[in-house]
Amino acid sequence: MRYFLVVFALFACLTVQADSTPSFAQIDISLDDKQVLPLSNKISFELHSSKPEGLAKSLSNWDNITVKQSNDDTLAISIIGTSKSISKVLDKYSAESFVIDIEEEIVKKFTSAFAQEVRQSSSLQELEHYVHEYITDPTYINGFHIASVVASQRSGDCTEYAVLTTSLARSLDLPSRLVLGTVIIEAKNHVQAIGHAWTEVWFNEEWQIVDAALYGAQDIQRFYLPSGYLENEGPGYVMSLYTVMTRMPQKISNLRSFK
Amino acid sequence: MNIKLFFSTTVVFLMSALLFTNSVSAKTTENTSNYNSKGLTSLDDLPSWFTKSLARERTLKTRSTFKLKEFNVNKKVKGKLKLVDVADGTWYYNIDIGASSPVECYVLSEFDGPANSLYAILDNALTVGIPELNKKPLSSKHNLALGSGVINGTPYLLLDILYVVGEGDQKVSGVLKGLSAETGETLQICMHNEIGYRKTFFSAFESFVEAISEKQIKPEFFDTIMQFTLNDIPVGYSREKFSKDAEGDIQIELESSILIPVDAGSISRVDTESKSWSTPDGALINENVYSIENSALSASLSLSSEEDKWKVDGELQGKEVEYELEYTDWLLSNYGSYLALLALNKSDESSAEYNMWLSDADPSSSLKVSINKVLDNPESNFKMDMGPLEVKFLADDNGVFLNGTMEQGPMKMKLKQLYVKGQPSLP
Incomplete structure (x- = not known):
């Protein structure tokens, strides 16, 4: 009966990186019949999920996102601009953990190289850029690697980019955490939704999104729809991934802009 | 207490000498009923x-x-x-x-x-x-x-x-x-x-x-093979074998091999093997599990009982780990999970709860697993909850898993029995 866990442990980690998209991370998305591109920075849509209550509860931690349950498996969601978390800054967002193992030598080496290169970080874009350049082998084949493995192998997809970004931020004494969810990307002629991972960093007295995987991507705009944090950064992190994955949307429909 | 040893190897031998051709010849058909792609x-x-x-x-x-x-x-x-x-x-x-x-x-x-x-x-x-x-x-x-x-x-x-x-x-x-x-x-x-x-x-x-x-010695009294599909793509299989050892305990071997096409030209691959021992009444004695992901050892863990405590040691993502589970009572083995299903099926209860060690989910703690009867559904007669995961499945009268489904976001994973030999209970 544990068969499911074996596969799920792998595909829970299939997310996105840079310019291409892994097959299983694509989420079916459709525009409202009357909607044409480009979109404004305010969108609404229907989201179909097998765990709508869990997702609605989780989304209440973010400002700029409003949620209403329209029927058993559908949520009516609106996003205005960039989603911002309103949750508290906890000590654990600055701490060493099994996943964010900032005390490992290879991670220290990675972060000290940033300090030498950048000297003083004045913007979070420098973190995005540094991690984006550091990972020289973007690939979807990895499951979910901890920071020391990513720092050593310099490869991975969005989860590895996010793990490394979180480590870098914590090493710089910036509280940070790994977020998993969906990114809605508006390109010139189309809109797509993809399972994704990114980092939230406490900077200038607010949580800000740092997305090294999509750094430099040629999209028009992005909307981040978080499903939750990686709450357990210990050796049981896979169960925490499962928890967030259960809240991922099955489908997004009737996407439209509003004023 | 039984002390069992488990051996793993990670050596790959590679050699190839390939020929290449594009020539076309006459078409005839080979009868291959097992071919599945x-x-x-x-x-x-x-x-x-x-x-x-x-x-x-x-x-x-x-x-x-x-x-x-x-x-x-x-x-x-x-x-x-x-x-x-x-x-x-x-x-x-x-x-x-x-x-x-x-x-x-x-x-x-x-x-x-x-x-x-x-x-x-x-x-x-x-x-x-x-x-x-x-x-x-x-x-x-x-x-x-x-x-x-x-x-x-x-x-x-x-x-x-x-x-x-x-x-x-x-x-x-x-x-x-x-x-x-x-x-x-x-x-x-x-x-x-x-x-x-x-x-x-x-x-x-x-x-x-x-x-x-056909020359392999097959001491198992139960052997089952399940096929995994992910969004209808056959991505691999899992095999479970039970045999009785000289001391009357049950040796459980679980092997899973998975190839996932993560994009048009890349394949993620994972092989996992677990060997564990169970008492005849379904309590776990000890377990060893290892996983190889993309040609690298990703986990090698052992669970054993010492002085009434469960201890885990080994390696996870290249780090040495050692834990003591907070939970100290008995754990349900894979063999025991069949006995539990049978017991629930025969009882008037609608559900049963057990604790298992599922290293794939969390090697550092035990996981509460709840098995529930599902009534009036021809596609599934049981539902299992493992933390946030819910699996609906169809099992036969002996508790043998026939098929199951789990949906998470855009992905639908199915399991289907491809092969079974014997029954999951001691002869």
């Missing part, structure tokens, strides 16, 4: 000569003798088999199937697993053998087909790759087909570098594997 690449945009070549087959009338005394093999197999090379723990054969290129087969006594080793051998052929043969570099590769199934009680994996070598006018395309099957002590991997002959190739592989598997 799903196409991943649309053939609509391919030239007609290519799709025509893809359809060609041969009937294997020739038989030859396959002898391998180290594993007590001496049997006639389909095609004309020739031993080409022997190195430490590896036997390399060619089988003439009447096509321009021979089928190349390996018997490996040390290996990573059916998924990792199959991929490693095909990848080596694609990056070294085929470019050398064609004197052109590999320019692209696409996942053409994936499959899994059972040959005479042995699970297999299938991976076909469409590749292009050279650039511009000098481009040459081909198909590299691969199959792997683990039979007790050895792993068999065959590949064929020629467009078409898919069923002919499978038939030769089937015969090769059967020759080895």
Whole structure:
């Protein structure tokens, strides 16, 4: 009966990186019949999920996102601009953990190289850029690697980019955490939704999104729809991934802009 | 208390000497009822000569003798088999199937697993053998087909790759087909570098594997093989075997091999093996589990009981780990999970709860697993909750899993029984 866990442990980690998209991370998305591109920075849509209550509860931690349950498996969601978390800054967002193992030598080496290169970080874009350049082998084949493995192998997809970004931020004494969810990307002629991972960093007295995987991507705009944090950064992190994955949307429909 | 030892090896032996051809010959059909694959690449945009070549087959009338005394093999197999090379723990054969290129087969006594080793051998052929043969570099590769199934009680994996070598006018395309099957002590991997002959190739592989598997000692009283599909793509299998040891305990072997096409040309591969022991009443005694992900050891963990405490040690993502579970009571074994299902089925209760150690989810704690009866549903008669996961499944009267489904976001995972031998209870 544990068969499911074996596969799920792998595909829970299939997310996105840079310019291409892994097959299983694509989420079916459709525009409202009357909607044409480009979109404004305010969108609404229907989201179909097998765990709508869990997702609605989780989304209440973010400002700029409003949620209403329209029927058993559908949520009516609106996003205005960039989603911002309103949750508290906890000590654990600055701490060493099994996943964010900032005390490992290879991670220290990675972060000290940033300090030498950048000297003083004045913007979070420098973190995005540094991690984006550091990972020289973007690939979807990895499951979910901890920071020391990513720092050593310099490869991975969005989860590895996010793990490394979180480590870098914590090493710089910036509280940070790994977020998993969906990114809605508006390109010139189309809109797509993809399972994704990114980092939230406490900077200038607010949580800000740092997305090294999509750094430099040629999209028009992005909307981040978080499903939750990686709450357990210990050796049981896979169960925490499962928890967030259960809240991922099955489908997004009737996407439209509003004023 | 039983002390059991478990051994793992991570050595892959790679060698390949490939032939390449695009020639077309007459089409006949090989009868291969076990052949099971799903196409991943649309053939609509391919030239007609290519799709025509893809359809060609041969009937294997020739038989030859396959002898391998180290594993007590001496049997006639389909095609004309020739031993080409022997190195430490590896036997390399060619089988003439009447096509321009021979089928190349390996018997490996040390290996990573059916998924990792199959991929490693095909990848080596694609990056070294085929470019050398064609004197052109590999320019692209696409996942053409994936499959899994059972040959005479042995699970297999299938991976076909469409590749292009050279650039511009000098481009040459081909198909590299691969199959792997683990039979007790050895792993068999065959590949064929020629467009078409898919069923002919499978038939030769089937015969090769059967020759080895029929000589394996099979002490298990229960053996079941499940196929995984992810969004209807067959991505692998899981096998569970129960046997009784000299002390009357149950030895449980669980093997899973998975190939996931993560994009058009990349494959993620994972092999996991677990060996555990259970008391006859379903309580876990100890367990050893290891996973190899993309040719690297990702986990190697042991659970044991010491002074009434559960202790975990080993390696996880390259780090040494050592934990003591907070939970100290008895844990349900995989064998016990069948007994639990049977007990629930016979009782008036609607659900039952147990604690299990599921290292894939959280090696540092026990997990509460709840099994619930599902009434009036022809597709599932049980539901299992493991933390946030919910699995609905159909089991027979003996508690044997027949099929199950789990949906998470855009992904639908299904499990289907491909093979079963015996019953999951002591004879």
